[in-house]
Amino acid sequence: MTYFRRTFKKISKVISKNSIKLIKSLEYRKYRLVHQLFLAEGNKMVTDLLRSRIKIRTIIGTPEFLQGLNEQEIRGIELTEAMGDEIRNASLLRNPQDALAICHIPEDSGTLPDPSRNLVICLDNIQDPGNLGTIVRIADWFGVMHVVCSPGTADIFNPKAVQATMGSIGRVKVSYFPLAEWLGNAAAEGNFIAGTFLGGENLYSTELSPAGILVMGNEGKGISEEVVPFIGKRIHIPSFSADNNHAESLNVAMATAVVCSEFRRRYQ
Amino acid sequence: MTYFRRTFKKISKVISKNSIKLIKSLEYRKYRLVHQLFLAEGNKMVTDLLRSRIKIRTIIGTPEFLQGLNEQEIRGIELTEAMGDEIRNASLLRNPQDALAICHIPEDSGTLPDPSRNLVICLDNIQDPGNLGTIVRIADWFGVMHVVCSPGTADIFNPKAVQATMGSIGRVKVSYFPLAEWLGNAAAEGNFIAGTFLGGENLYSTELSPAGILVMGNEGKGISEEVVPFIGKRIHIPSFSADNNHAESLNVAMATAVVCSEFRRRYQ
Numbered sequence: 001m002t003y004f005r006r007t008f009k010k011i012s013k014v015i016s017k018n019s020i021k022l023i024k025s026l027e028y029r030k031y032r033l034v035h036q037l038f039l040a041e042g043n044k045m046v047t048d049l050l051r052s053r054i055k056i057r058t059i060i061g062t063p064e065f066l067q068g069l070n071e072q073e074i075r076g077i078e079l080t081e082a083m084g085d086e087i088r089n090a091s092l093l094r095n096p097q098d099a100l101a102i103c104h105i106p107e108d109s110g111t112l113p114d115p116s117r118n119l120v121i122c123l124d125n126i127q128d129p130g131n132l133g134t135i136v137r138i139a140d141w142f143g144v145m146h147v148v149c150s151p152g153t154a155d156i157f158n159p160k161a162v163q164a165t166m167g168s169i170g171r172v173k174v175s176y177f178p179l180a181e182w183l184g185n186a187a188a189e190g191n192f193i194a195g196t197f198l199g200g201e202n203l204y205s206t207e208l209s210p211a212g213i214l215v216m217g218n219e220g221k222g223i224s225e226e227v228v229p230f231i232g233k234r235i236h237i238p239s240f241s242a243d244n245n246h247a248e249s250l251n252v253a254m255a256t257a258v259v260c261s262e263f264r265r266r267y268q
Numbered sequence: 269m270t271y272f273r274r275t276f277k278k279i280s281k282v283i284s285k286n287s288i289k290l291i292k293s294l295e296y297r298k299y300r301l302v303h304q305l306f307l308a309e310g311n312k313m314v315t316d317l318l319r320s321r322i323k324i325r326t327i328i329g330t331p332e333f334l335q336g337l338n339e340q341e342i343r344g345i346e347l348t349e350a351m352g353d354e355i356r357n358a359s360l361l362r363n364p365q366d367a368l369a370i371c372h373i374p375e376d377s378g379t380l381p382d383p384s385r386n387l388v389i390c391l392d393n394i395q396d397p398g399n400l401g402t403i404v405r406i407a408d409w410f411g412v413m414h415v416v417c418s419p420g421t422a423d424i425f426n427p428k429a430v431q432a433t434m435g436s437i438g439r440v441k442v443s444y445f446p447l448a449e450w451l452g453n454a455a456a457e458g459n460f461i462a463g464t465f466l467g468g469e470n471l472y473s474t475e476l477s478p479a480g481i482l483v484m485g486n487e488g489k490g491i492s493e494e495v496v497p498f499i500g501k502r503i504h505i506p507s508f509s510a511d512n513n514h515a516e517s518l519n520v521a522m523a524t525a526v527v528c529s530e531f532r533r534r535y536q
Contacts, residue, residue, distance in 0.1 A: 134519065134522070137518075137519070137522075138518070138522060140509055141505075141507050141508070141509060141518050141522075142507070142508045142509075143507070143508030143509045143510055145510070166519075171509070204533040204536060237409075237529070238532075238536065239409050239410070239411070240409070240410050240411030240532045240536070241408055241409060241410075241411045241439070242411055242413070250405075250406070250409050250525070251402065251405070251434075253522070254402070254405075254406060254409075254521070254522065254525045257518070257522045257525050257526050258525050258526060258529040261505070261526040261529060261530070262529070262533070264506075264508045265472040265530070268472060268506065268508070
């Protein structure tokens with residue numbers, strides 16, 4: 001690896017056994033909590049996170065990848081050079097790319113947004129980490145800067161959720177908080193609170209709001225009983241299928257995209 | 269298994285080795301083509317397909333599942349009773365449910381829709397079977413009855429694509445055809461042909477059409493060069509992110525959902 005000679009970067013040339021053990025442990029919530037670290041993989045993911053609010057502890061990458069990084073952006077970050085085989089050995093993905101990053105879990109995950117100022121997405125027991133990550137990506141696209149999750153929602157630092165955000169985890173805050181309490185306060189303060197229901201009003205014709213809270217429910221059970229009382233606006237996405245046996249529902253991430261799109265269209 | 273006693277159903281009580289071999293082979297396109305069969309798994313999937321245009325050859329399920337089926341709907345279908353462990357052994361899923369079905373590939377996959385009468389989704393080299401299946405599910409929701417794919421698009425009968433349709437594969441036709449040829453004809457006949465482009469017109473304000481073709485491009489490369497000339501309407505989904513480093517793009521399935529929603533909203 002003599003072709004890597006930018007000596008101003010301090011670089012280890014071996015992934016230690018401890019690092020590999022640490023990485024593998026980050027698949028599990030228990031160890032993410034112990035270490036307050038999470039794993040993010042992929043070239044674009046790592047370069048995106050370097051420009052985000054997420055603090056990276058360690059980047060493991062091929063010499064070519066590390067060489068391409070911006071000197072300013074990697075200050076204070078531990079770098080480890082690794083070849084494809086070593087990265088494959090450390091990775092949690094089936095098809096690893098050229099880089100992975102061990103990142104600090106941000107300390108602000110307890111903060112709550114002000115739903116009177118912008119649209120906030122609120123997730124009520126979303127189970128699938130892929131759905132959660134995809135929703136965070138959608139939030140990013142539609143300018144929703146904060147997602148508030150029930151404690152029963154999947155962990156956003158689960159590697160599958162992180163990967164599904166495609167880097168949006170560095171731009172969107174995700175907090176966990178008991179929803180009844182938060183929504184109770186938000187409702188008392190007169191905030192607009194919407195949720196999707198089978199019997200709700202037509203998304204395309206009902207009145208919406210430029211700011212407020214959009215509650216999305218569990219994949220199978222929908223919005224939970226303790227949360228329902230706070231939903232002031234019940235929304236339904238109409239289906240246009242001619243077949244009575246049509247798709248029972250859109251996936252929760254699809255539904256989030258469609259509803260966010262309509263909110264933003266109205267007030268663009 | 270003596271508690272299963274509805275003797276008017278002919279039921280095998282063992283999954284044969286040949287059946288298991290056949291099921292496993294259906295993970296591969298080559299064998300799907302040889303056998304003209306595909307695999308669909310899950311309780312709701314199987315009951316949905318029973319009420320669809322798809323012809324089922326064999327249902328393998330737990331006694332309870334088979335017992336719950338409608339006598340009219342299962343006429344002529346081979347039934348095999350199996351316990352959880354046997355199903356797990358035959359299944360291609362990590363978490364199999366109580367039933368799986370071996371189905372005939374429909375013979376109409378070469379037919380083409382009339383884009384002057386309804387909205388048609390056209391997929392230009394979508395690579396990921398999960399994205400493909402999800403798009404078919406979205407098509408079903410938004411009343412798009414036909415999806416036309418380039419020959420380079422993933423196979424809709426890939427088990428991952430089938431599962432992602434959540435049963436919509438039984439309601440939406442999916443054809444494969446060289447796109448330049450089909451779109452060339454459709455354009456010559458004056459059909460409305462739209463596609464998503466980074467530099468396109470704002471989805472929310474540009475003129476759309478109640479019928480026509482919506483072309484969605486490859487996950488990484490977008491719409492291919494040979495197809496671009498036929499796109500009369502270039503659409504862009506605006507991002508509302510305040511951050512300049514915002515999500516580069518919506519996933520292709522999300523984008524399809526958002527665009528279909530806007531088409532249908534206009535002409536509902």
